[in-house]
Amino acid sequence: MQPYPTLEEVHSRARERGEARVYGTSVEGRPLLAVDLPGEGPLVVVTAGLHGIEHIGVQVALAVLDAGPLPGARLRVYPVLNPDGFARTHAVGGAGRVRELRKNARGVDLNRNFPLPWGAHPTRMPFAGGSDPDSATYRGPAPLSEPESSALATDLLAEPPHASINLHSFMGTLIAARVWHPSDWRGYTALCKAFRSAQTGVLGYPRLASPLFDVFTGELEDWQHHVLCCWSVCVECFSLGESLRQHARAPTGFWRFNPRDPAPVVARDAPAVRAMLEAALQLDRPPPRAGASVSLPAW
Secondary structure: OOOOOOHHHHHHHHHHHOEEEEEEEOOOOOEEEEEEOOOOOOEEEEEEOOOOOOHHHHHHHHHHHHOOOOOOOEEEEEOOOOHHHHHHHHHOOOOOOHHHHOOOOOOOOHHHOOOOOOOOOOOOOHHHOEOOOOOOOEOOOOOOOOHHHHHHHHHHHHOOOOEEEEEEEOOOOEEEOOOOOHHHHHHHHHHHHHHHHHOOOOOOOOEOOOOOOOOOOOOHHHHHHHHHOOEEEEEEEOOHHHHHHHOOOOOOOHHHHOOOOOHHHHHHHHHHHHHHHHHHOOOOOOOOOOOOOOOOOOO
8 A cells, every 4th residue: 555644644644734623533433634724714625535445635635734824715624534434445455346445334425425405316327326335326325324424514514615625536537516507617617727727747637517417416516515605626636547557457446546656646736726726715605596405305
């Protein structure tokens, strides 16, 4: 697993960078950590490690912390949202099945466990979350059924951020919340442009979005945008092309999702994350749209 740190090492490094607090505990009792940097202005957030196997996003989040306070904002980083999955991935040396390593200790895909806004209903598309516990995208028995997603939602509802960037891997894309209103679409266009402009050594991650074919899946981005009125983008660090160039056939699932040398990806993506947050500060918060709700509809 070298050069990727253990959960304890990640938490230790994060605690050194700012004011750390535990906002909840995981299924297996591990702390859920948030780290705040001093500053004045709107709250902006970076999250990582929602899927246990995706460690490169955690490295990018730590680099965002290393760069210090963000001008004009209060920066908060949640370095590992799924500590049980993260620790389990380390315990098996990244050699387990992807569907097991990405989920939490109860086998739930935490990025399918957030409430569906706008009265939306689940879709049958394979990636969109399902009711089969064996599925890699099992959404759980109910929205926010898991302590990790519930604790994060409670923490964010207490002070909704102005913007949130949620770090994943490995498609090399920018996935904004599902929106239809032209002003929301233009806002995300500006944010993605700011991210790509700040990337170095790469053509720039494309935006993956369609007003016609996008669906609600229970992802964090959709919930943040429509319930918290927050600009929210999923950044898939490390591209598919880079993964294939690294290994035509990866020896384990872990090395399909994470670069052997994280330094180049971190060096290009961490500044881009900060540039996107700075661009979000120039935008008004997304206005509430009819139908947005904090209620917890049944699946």
